[in-house]
Amino acid sequence: MFQDLDATLKALLSDPAAPPEIRATDVSFDTPDKNFNPAQATIDLFLHDIQENRALRDNAPLLDRNESGYVSRRPLLRVDCTYLVTVWSTQSAGLKAAEEHRLLGAALLWLSRFEVIDASFLRGAITMPPQLQPLPVSLAQVREGQGMGQFWTSLGVPPRPAFSMTVTVGLQPFDEALELPPVQEVDVTTVVSDRPALVGRVLDAALRPLPGAPVTVVERGAATTADQFGRFAFGGLDFGSYTLFVRVEGRPDQRKPVTYAADAQAHDVIMPGR
Incomplete structure (x- = not known):
């Protein structure tokens, strides 16, 4: 399922309407540690945090109408998937920093256009069944008490410019459904x-x-x-x-x-x- 969210974000960055310099970069979902060494300019989205969004929790059952009546299903699990977005250049010295900063800013501006991800970008299992709510997106948000210093230390690389991207998806943990008769x-x-x-x-x-x-x-x-x-x-x-x-x-x-x-x-x- 998370690989399908990866594919969705890659489609977002590869959209024909995206800036040409964004479309020209590679998109990766690898861990940006000391072994990460892309061969071309790359935007890396590292999925590092997955949490239930309890503010969006709803215990009400889901009702769908069919030909014989209604189908009742358990409510969805709403999950925040947080990516760390970084840019990696193959240039050297000052040119490297300049390209990374330029591409990181362009990625931030492009992604900030999407308060929610349009259904046309969704890929794989995220579309089956279709999402009941649009997938909201939040950018450059840091949770209270969360620092990045220890994060970069654990990866074994010096800190680098980055921003977070959180996408909230709806998951159905249960397959069972209750068939209900139509209202008479x-x-x-x-x-x-x-x-x-x-x-x-x-x-x-x-x-x-x-x-x-x-x-x-x-x-x-x-x-x-x-x-x-x-x-x-x-x-x-x-x-x-x-x-x-x-x-x-x-x-x-x-x-x-x-x-x-x-x-x-x-x-x-x-x-x-x-």
């Missing part, structure tokens, strides 16, 4: 703000109502029976945490913890199959 109807449960009530429905696994099901609020000992549409309601309860207990003959008992609040009054109970 919409059932809206209404509540009145000045007369709150803990309301809901008792449903089977296919979301069909289970009329006559006894429902109890365990902490209060309050009990009622679901009507012909599976609906139940408890008035006069203080807002707080409760447990709904439902017992239907021929099915396992169901206990559902709920948080009852002004903006969370409706709580359905799905009963397991027989």
Whole structure:
């Protein structure tokens, strides 16, 4: 997968719209250590840091529509892939530094045009399945507490001009998918703000109502029976945490913890199959 991100970045640097001096350089993804000695002017992108982007973590499942209904999948893992971008010249003395600085600046300016990477540049497994969000790019950012001195020392080479490039990709660690039927109807449960009530429905696994099901609020000992549409309601309860207990003959008992609040009054109970 990371090799496909490499290929994506190489396509970005090789784009016909890129500056000619950028297109004329070689693109490498090797470790820029003391053994790195390219034979021509080279832009090297060294992938050295991979971290989950927790700020973009979303626990909501992904829903895709198909011919028979919907497919639900686990949420994506969003991962920051950080490259160290350096330029290597085959010139000598002052000409070497001049060429490296010129090409490094040109690379920075070209890459800074892309806040996100357009889908036309994506290569390999990054496109299968297609990325749900564009791949954001950040340049020349250093994480707090991160210094480059120890980095260059570990590579065994003197420090050299460089900038970072971080690309965030979405990965799907799980193959399994849940097939869901299409929506047949919409059932809206209404509540009145000045007369709150803990309301809901008792449903089977296919979301069909289970009329006559006894429902109890365990902490209060309050009990009622679901009507012909599976609906139940408890008035006069203080807002707080409760447990709904439902017992239907021929099915396992169901206990559902709920948080009852002004903006969370409706709580359905799905009963397991027989």
